[in-house]
Structures are given as C-alpha cells and as structure tokens.
Amino acid sequence: METKVEASVAEPLSVPEQGVTLRGVGRTYGSRRADVTALEGVDLEVRPGEVLGVVGPSGCGKSTLLEVVAGLQDPDSGVVEVAGESDADARRAACSFMPQRDLLLPWRDALGNAALALESQGVRRRDARERAAPLFERFGLAEFEDARPAALSGGMRQRVAFLRTLLPGRPVLLLDEPFASLDAITRAEMQAWLAGALEAEPRTVVLVTHDVEEALFLSDRVAVISRRPGRIVSELEVPLARPRDRRAAVADPQLIRLRERALEALGA
Amino acid sequence: MKRILLVSLVLAGALGAWAWVASLGSVDDLLVASPGETAEALKDDRALLLDNAWVTLYEVLLGLAVSIAAGLLFAVAMHLNRTLREAAYPLLVASQAIPIVVLAPIFVLAFDYGIGPKIAIVALICFFPITVNVLDGLRAVDPGHLKLMRSYGASRLRTLRSVELPAALPSFFSGLRIAASVSVIGAVFGEWAGADEGLGRLVLRGNDELQTPRVYAGILILTLMAVALFSLASLAERLACPWNRDERPA
DSSP: OOOOOOOOSSSOOOOOSOOEEEEEEEEEEOOSSOOEEEEEEEEEEEOTTOEEEEEOOTTSSHHHHHHHHHTSSOOSEEEEEETTBOSHHHHHHHEEEEOSSOOOOTTSOHHHHHTHHHHHTTOOHHHHHHHHHHHHHHTTOTTOTTOOGGGSOHHHHHHHHHHHHHTTOOSEEEEESTTTTSOHHHHHHHHHHHHHHHHHSOOEEEEEESOHHHHHHHOSEEEEEOSSSBOEEEEEEOOOOSSOOHHHHHHOHHHHHHHHHHHHHHTO | OHHHHHHHHHHHHHHHHHHHHHHOTTSOTTTOOOHHHHHHHHHHTHHHHHHHHHHHHHHHHHHHHHHHHHHHHHHHHHHHOHHHHHHHHHHHHHHHHSOHHHHHHHHHHHSOSSSHHHHHHHHHHHHHHHHHHHHHHHHTSOHHHHHHHHHTTOOHHHHIIIIIHHHHHHHHHHHHHHHHHHHHHHHHHHHHHSOSSSHHHHHHHHHHTTOHHHHHHHHHHHHHHHHHHHHHHHHHHHHHOTHHHHHSOO
C-alpha cells in the first residue's frame, strides 16, 4: 500500500519512466432506471513524461476516466496499467490525483494543506511541512504559508492544491479540470504557471478539461472524447516547442488549425 | 455595541415586568418574591448560596466531562462501525425518552446519597446532544475529501484524524452548547432525588420552609450558571474553530 516511489521534489526529476496504458476500457454505472455507459472501448497510451490532454463535452466520462486510472474505480472491461501495474492499489500508489475542486481543508494553513498528501503516507507533520516549504518559494506562494484557504484567492488555492499533488513525488499526475472554477484571466495566468511548474517538475500528466485551447497549450498530445458513451474519437499531436508562450501559442496558426480539428471532432 | 444595548433593554424590561407582577396586590408574597427581596436574599444568604453553588457547579462540570468523553467515544465508534450505528441509535434515542425525574430516585437508590448519581444524571442528559451532533458532523464530511484521502492511500485512522474529526469540531461545539445549557437542570433533578447540599437542594428546602426570596435567589444563580456555561462553550468554539467564522460571509 505504501508508495515505493520516492522522488525528492527539491531536485528536478529526470523524465519519469512510467507511462499509462488503457486497452479497451469500459465502465458502466448501474442505476435503477437504466445502465449508463460512461466509457466504452477506450484505448489510450500516455508515454512516460508526456502531457496528455483529454477534452470532451460535459458528462462524457472524463472524470470517470481519471478515477479509473487513479485506482479509485476499477473498469468493467479492458485493462488499465500505470507504470506497468494494473492492480488498483498499485495504480493508486503511482498516481497523484488533483480533483476539480481544490478541496483544501479550511482549518489547515496553506503549508499544512500542501503537506496533506505526504502526511497521508505516514510522513510526520513537521517533516512534511519542511518538505513543502521550499516549493512555496519556487511556485509563487512565498509568505502565504500561514494563510488559511479562506484568505487565499482562487488562483492561489489552486496552486496550493497543485503543490499538494506534486509533493508525494509520484510519477503520474492526474489533473481533473484544475482551472474550471477560475475566471478567464486567472485561468490564463494559471495555465502559464502550470506549464512552468511542469517544466521544472516533469511528470507523466493526464489533464482532463473541456477547454480545447487549454488542452492544446498545455499538452504534447490531445485526445478527444465523444459524448456518452465516452470513446476516443481523435488524437492530435501538438507540435509546438517548449517552453511555450501562452499568447504566442494561442495565435499560432498550427494551434488554430488543431483547435478547428478538435472542435470538429467534438461535433461543435 | 448595539447588541449590548439591545440585551440590556430586554433584561431591564424583564426585570420591570417581574417587579410589576410582584407588586400586584392579588399575587401572594409566598409565590413571588420581588426583585428587591431577591437581591436582599442574595446579599444576606451569600455564604450559604455560594457554598451550595460550588457543590452544584462541581456536579455539573464533572457530569459534563463524563458526557464529553462518552459522547465522543460513542460517536466515533458509531461512525466507524455501521452495524453498531444501526444497533445503538434507537438505544441512544431511548436514553433521552426516559423521564429523568423518574430515573433520578432510582439512581440515588442504586448508587448512594453522594455526588455519584448527580454526575450520572448530568452525564445522561448531556451526552445525547454531544453524541448526535458529533455523529452528524462526522457523517457530513465532504465526500470529495474522503476520495482525496483514499487516492493518497491514507489509512482509516489518518483520515479520521486529519479530515473527519476536525470537520466535526464545530458540530461538537453545537452539541456542547446545548449540553451546557441543560446540564444544570440535570444536577438539580439529581439533588431533588436526594442530597444534603447543592443549590437544587437549597431551593427545594427553601420552598418547604416558605423562604421565597431565597428560592428566587437560588433559581437566579442556577440560571446564571447555565448561561455562563453556554457562553463559555461558545467562546471555546470561537477559539478552537477560527476557520468556522472565515467561511461565513461577514
């Protein structure tokens, strides 16, 4: 159960060796009226160190996809492998999951919240806080260590939630619409911030979003999921070099063409 | 400031109404002591009242302590174990349905004449609001937090300590406030069933001896005691759960 993956966040990781593979994954929820098929025959490969964006309309099973990868649910059919392991416990130990809402604990200060995932693995509170502290400096949260979540802006709360996700040093990050609750300006700011953070701390990332532009800007590759039952209908390589500048990227003709193709695949 | 003024006005009004009723010729002096007579009794009998007030306060505090310990233990056990919760909940409710007035003499018979039955009765009354509120608080935890802890591979105990117990703390204090305000009633019932000291005992004897002002003085102190305990619980909540206030819009 204890994670064996111990990567210090203080020194940049080498590109992790662990990827994610889904083969023929299906997931159906039984309800009293009718069964709802959230995912059907999903084949997906996330290469080690790659950022894969997953876009789709609301209710297309994107969140289910992440929870299946994260080991919070098991698929009804098909195989999911994270870092070569298909057991749910092993998947949980290799993945760090960032849910849609920041879910910061209101009684803990920002540093305590960032340290929560580490503490959950049995790291002592003081040690966990000590390991979280240098990241606050590096990721634009200096001097907010003692602030309770209620005193933080939406963007800062999201940063703390991301550091909490990063700190256990797990090779695979699963981000579920991390910026959906933010206003447009803060969201643009946070996308640039996340791109920078992932430059500094490379991981294998699955980023679920309904914002095509966000997916294209942040990802190496984008998978488009159809309306329920969720299937992969298109996969697009994003050939932009890194580091990317958000404003330049958004205006890049290649990216605009990709956006058209993604929207077409979505049927929008 | 405005609140203090308002409270003072209401209190002054109540005092005035009391004085007016006491001054009516048609009201028996043995039934109603005037504010003035009560104040006199407070002054003249202050040593007697204070000695007995300490006894009652001691019973109340010990009873509350027992109820807090038992309430927390019960709530956590019932939260962790579904079978226990379903089995014990009816019993929990039944414990409140028993009329304490009837139970008190049995307690005195079963234990003895001393402080034991008083503590037991206070604890019996107080542990219900604490248990129910803590249990509700534990169960009302955001499922998103639980899922998050599961994704981190946190143990059951870790989740309880880091997420569920802190989240239930405001509910615990809601329960404690209710418990604090009814605890004094428990001690009085306990003393009525059999005691040789305490304010409840003093009030009962004063009634028999037709010392109406002393009875009123005793009741006044009992009331103030309950109000003070309630305020203390509110203060403790503000100190222990400061985040609870920053979530509410000012």
